Amino acid sequence: MRHVLVVALGAVAAWGVGANPSASDAAPVRIDHASLPPWLTDVRVLVRGVGLSGTECRADLCSHNENTDVARHAGSIYVVHRTAQSQVLGPNSSLRVLRSDDGGASFSSVAVIAAPPDRDIRDPHFYEIDGKLAIKALTRLPFTSARDSDVATVAVATISDDDGRSWSAPSAIGPPSWSFWRIRSRGGVDYSAAYEDGDKSVRLFSSRDGRDWAAGAVIYDVAADTPLETELIFMPSGRLLALVRMDGTDRELLGGIGRLRTKVCWAEPPYAAFSCRQELDGARLDGPLAFFHGARLFVVARKHLPVLDRKRTALYELRGTLEGGPLALVELAELPSAGDTSYAGIADLDADRSLVTWYSGELRADHPWFLGMLEASDVWAATIDWRKL
Numbered sequence: 001m002r003h004v005l006v007v008a009l010g011a012v013a014a015w016g017v018g019a020n021p022s023a024s025d026a027a028p029v030r031i032d033h034a035s036l037p038p039w040l041t042d043v044r045v046l047v048r049g050v051g052l053s054g055t056e057c058r059a060d061l062c063s064h065n066e067n068t069d070v071a072r073h074a075g076s077i078y079v080v081h082r083t084a085q086s087q088v089l090g091p092n093s094s095l096r097v098l099r100s101d102d103g104g105a106s107f108s109s110v111a112v113i114a115a116p117p118d119r120d121i122r123d124p125h126f127y128e129i130d131g132k133l134a135i136k137a138l139t140r141l142p143f144t145s146a147r148d149s150d151v152a153t154v155a156v157a158t159i160s161d162d163d164g165r166s167w168s169a170p171s172a173i174g175p176p177s178w179s180f181w182r183i184r185s186r187g188g189v190d191y192s193a194a195y196e197d198g199d200k201s202v203r204l205f206s207s208r209d210g211r212d213w214a215a216g217a218v219i220y221d222v223a224a225d226t227p228l229e230t231e232l233i234f235m236p237s238g239r240l241l242a243l244v245r246m247d248g249t250d251r252e253l254l255g256g257i258g259r260l261r262t263k264v265c266w267a268e269p270p271y272a273a274f275s276c277r278q279e280l281d282g283a284r285l286d287g288p289l290a291f292f293h294g295a296r297l298f299v300v301a302r303k304h305l306p307v308l309d310r311k312r313t314a315l316y317e318l319r320g321t322l323e324g325g326p327l328a329l330v331e332l333a334e335l336p337s338a339g340d341t342s343y344a345g346i347a348d349l350d351a352d353r354s355l356v357t358w359y360s361g362e363l364r365a366d367h368p369w370f371l372g373m374l375e376a377s378d379v380w381a382a383t384i385d386w387r388k389l
Helices: none
Strands: 040-047 064-073 076-084 094-100 108-114 120-129 132-140 154-160 178-186 189-196 202-207 214-220 227-234 240-246 261-267 275-281 286-293 296-304 311-320 327-335 342-348 353-361 377-385
Touching: 040 076, 040 094, 064 132, 064 353, 076 120, 076 342, 076 353, 076 377, 094 120, 094 132, 120 154, 120 178, 120 342, 132 178, 154 178, 178 202, 178 227, 189 227, 189 240, 202 227, 202 240, 214 227, 214 240, 214 261, 227 286, 240 286, 275 327, 286 342, 296 327, 296 342, 311 342, 327 353
Parallel strands: 064 120, 064 342, 064 377
Antiparallel strands: 040 377, 064 076, 076 094, 094 108, 120 132, 132 154, 178 189, 189 202, 202 214, 227 240, 240 261, 261 275, 286 296, 296 311, 311 327, 342 353, 353 377
């Protein structure tokens, strides 16, 4: 996740909540369920950060909770997220792992993975190494800049062989200065798109064991577009789609002024070159999660409102020619969200339902993004009923 610290002022809006809990009030969040789409059920706060005052985030839960992911493994469902006092880089942070053994109805905290003593930890994503549950994460120096410059990113992996209760010491899996995004597997090979510190370019990396990764083709390297978090999705034919977040110029960085664009890139097996002839104009997909359900292709990502830097998390569908042709992005609905938000995970509960997670700042406050990154945030969960969508 990139960092933006800017001073500005904004108005306050509400997103379908009842009473106005303050940032220090840990009362249950109330949602206007009539405002939710019929296919989004069991909407709830999974991890509450609003109201917490903890300061030792390497061991305890703190107020700013973000960067979620979900996985099914060995009959259980796992959720991972980052906890800290803000989104600002620093070693006072950790990843927290939750597990459900009842199909996502309830979760318990099973492990804490502390940041290295002198580095931040964030952006966890689940994958598997030798059939064991693993987490990829990013560690960075405690330095904040507009484009994650000079943070000496190291992508690391940690592995559990006891149902998520204990994890190996994080070890480097990628070269310095490259931030791995979500890991996808096909044909016995793991793939990840990684962006260079300074958000200058995005490359494809691959591995046959999940531990040792090799750099491959350039996906997109127009530094002036500020390319970063890039989501990969394999088509049934084997074609590879890459959705490249582009933050643009300094003026466009916060997403409320100027262009909103996502670059669409395609590669044919063996993925030695990418063609990036299309853009999704009007939508910048921050923290993207792309996935198929049946033959339909969906994306959950941060949505930028044209009102004083407000943000939402939204579910979109990519429609069009899903085998290398033009794509159109169709928004289906906003999820309950405000302030600093997005970075979703998803896992199927059964053939008809999926568990989705994301994080959000306090709904009623609806802080501007730059302020939300410094304020408390919660981890949310909901069930998508595909029979109604």
